[in-house]
Amino acid sequence: MQPPLTKDYFSLFGLPIDFHIDDEELTARYREMQSAVHPDRYASAAAQEQRISLQMAARINEAYETLRHPMSRIRYMLELKGVDPRQADSSPDPAFLARQIEWRETLEEIRESGDPGHGLAALSEEAGACIATLLEKVAAELKDDARLSSALTHFLELQYYYRLLEEARDIEDMLEQGGPGRT
Amino acid sequence: MAYSAKVLDHYENPRNVGSFDKDDRSVGTGMVGAPSCGDVMKLQIKVNEEGVIEDAKFKTYGCGSAIASSSLLTEWVKGKTLEEATRIKNSDIAEELALPPVKIHCSVLAEDAIKAAIADYQKKAGA
Numbered sequence: 001m002q003p004p005l006t007k008d009y010f011s012l013f014g015l016p017i018d019f020h021i022d023d024e025e026l027t028a029r030y031r032e033m034q035s036a037v038h039p040d041r042y043a044s045a046a047a048q049e050q051r052i053s054l055q056m057a058a059r060i061n062e063a064y065e066t067l068r069h070p071m072s073r074i075r076y077m078l079e080l081k082g083v084d085p086r087q088a089d090s091s092p093d094p095a096f097l098a099r100q101i102e103w104r105e106t107l108e109e110i111r112e113s114g115d116p117g118h119g120l121a122a123l124s125e126e127a128g129a130c131i132a133t134l135l136e137k138v139a140a141e142l143k144d145d146a147r148l149s150s151a152l153t154h155f156l157e158l159q160y161y162y163r164l165l166e167e168a169r170d171i172e173d174m175l176e177q178g179g180p181g182r183t
Numbered sequence: 184m185a186y187s188a189k190v191l192d193h194y195e196n197p198r199n200v201g202s203f204d205k206d207d208r209s210v211g212t213g214m215v216g217a218p219s220c221g222d223v224m225k226l227q228i229k230v231n232e233e234g235v236i237e238d239a240k241f242k243t244y245g246c247g248s249a250i251a252s253s254s255l256l257t258e259w260v261k262g263k264t265l266e267e268a269t270r271i272k273n274s275d276i277a278e279e280l281a282l283p284p285v286k287i288h289c290s291v292l293a294e295d296a297i298k299a300a301i302a303d304y305q306k307k308a309g310a
Contacts, residue, residue: 088218097214100223104244156218163221167244 008080009063019077019139021067030064070135071162074155077142083152092157100160103127107167116175124168131161186247187281193251198258201240203227211304213296217288222249226296228260228268230304236260236268241296248286252276252293265301 010017013029037056042049066072075085103123110118134154141151186194202225203210209230216223222245229238239257243250255276260268276282276290 086219092216092218094214097216097223097225100216101214101225101242101244104223105242108244159218160216160221160223 009067009076012060012063013067015067017077017080019070019073019135019142021073023068026064026067030060033060071155071158074135074138074142074151074158078148078152078155081142081145081148083148085152085155088152088156092153092160096157096160100164103164104167107164107171111171111174114175116172120168120172120175124165124172127161127165127168131158131165134158134161186251189255189280190247190251190282193254193280194247197241197250197254199238199240199254200242202242203229203238203240208307209304211300211302211307213299213301213303215292215295215299217245217249217292219288220245222246222289222292224249224253224292224296226253226256226293226300228297228300228304230265234265236263236265245292246286246289248280248282248289249292251280252282252290253296255279256293256297260297265304268297269301271297 008017010021013026013033015021015026015029034057037053037060039050039053039057042053045053066076078085106119106123110116110120110123134157138151138154138158141147141154203212205212205227207229211228211230213226214224215226222243224241224243224245226241227239228236231237239260241253241257243253256271259271271294273287273290273294276293277287280290282290
């Protein structure tokens with residue numbers, strides 16, 4: 001058994017390096033590989049083989065978790081291209097931030113009004129649509145080394161949208177549970 | 184993670200929450216964001232003819248440390264000249280609030296916000 005520890009996560013699963021992956025295919029490959037290297041299979045094997053199977057199982061898990069979620073997948077793809085998103089500390093442009101702040105203000109008003117009818121669904125839908133658009137942009141930009149900086153910018157913008165959506169969902173949950181006034 | 188007493192105080196009773204009219208010539212607006220967590224912060228200053236910050240307001244959508252950092256900063260800049268306000272360092276904020284290392288970026292965000300607000304005001308004044 002050769003430990004493919006040096007392969008990238010996509011190749012590990014026999015997938016092309018592409019943002020668009022078939023979730024079912026990824027999960028199927030993951031389960032196959034996971035059962036092939038399962039430490040139980042190596043219970044009576046030599047210590048060296050046992051160690052390798054453990055390492056491989058850990059790497060397969062890590063790869064699967066990374067590729068499963070769109071944002072960690074993009075982050076990983078940027079890292080493969082030598083771009084470290086954590087090094088990017090620049091703020092997005094003021095118009096983008098102003099829009100984000102407006103949205104957060106609207107969410108705050110919805111929370112205070114206690115009435116999700118105040119456009120919560122519309123806001124979540126709009127944020128979801130922006131996320132879908134940005135994901136498509138990033139997918140295309142990641143294929144073109146000349147557009148990596150745009151990919152990074154859009155990746156960073158996506159973090160704000162996901163945060164916004166998370167906030168909207170929290171408010172939705174809170175309101176479904178009976179609003180802020182009741183416990 | 185446990186917040187310090189000062190962070191909790193600002194978080195539970197934030198000072199100077201609100202907005203000024205961003206088109207007012209005496210107002211400088213700084214908007215910044217932390218891409219790693221999606222926190223956003225708006226900090227505004229109202230400057231008089233002597234170049235002294237008369238009032239400051241903020242709106243921060245983020246964690247307790249980000250709210251506390253911007254709340255504290257609005258208290259500090261009031262009555263300061265623009266030049267004095269630019270000298271406030273994120274480390275001063277972090278020290279005052281006893282921020283743990285993982286929350287230092289919240290104080291950096293606040294420093295960036297006041298710098299952006301001052302730059303916005305100066306750009307408008309020069310225009």
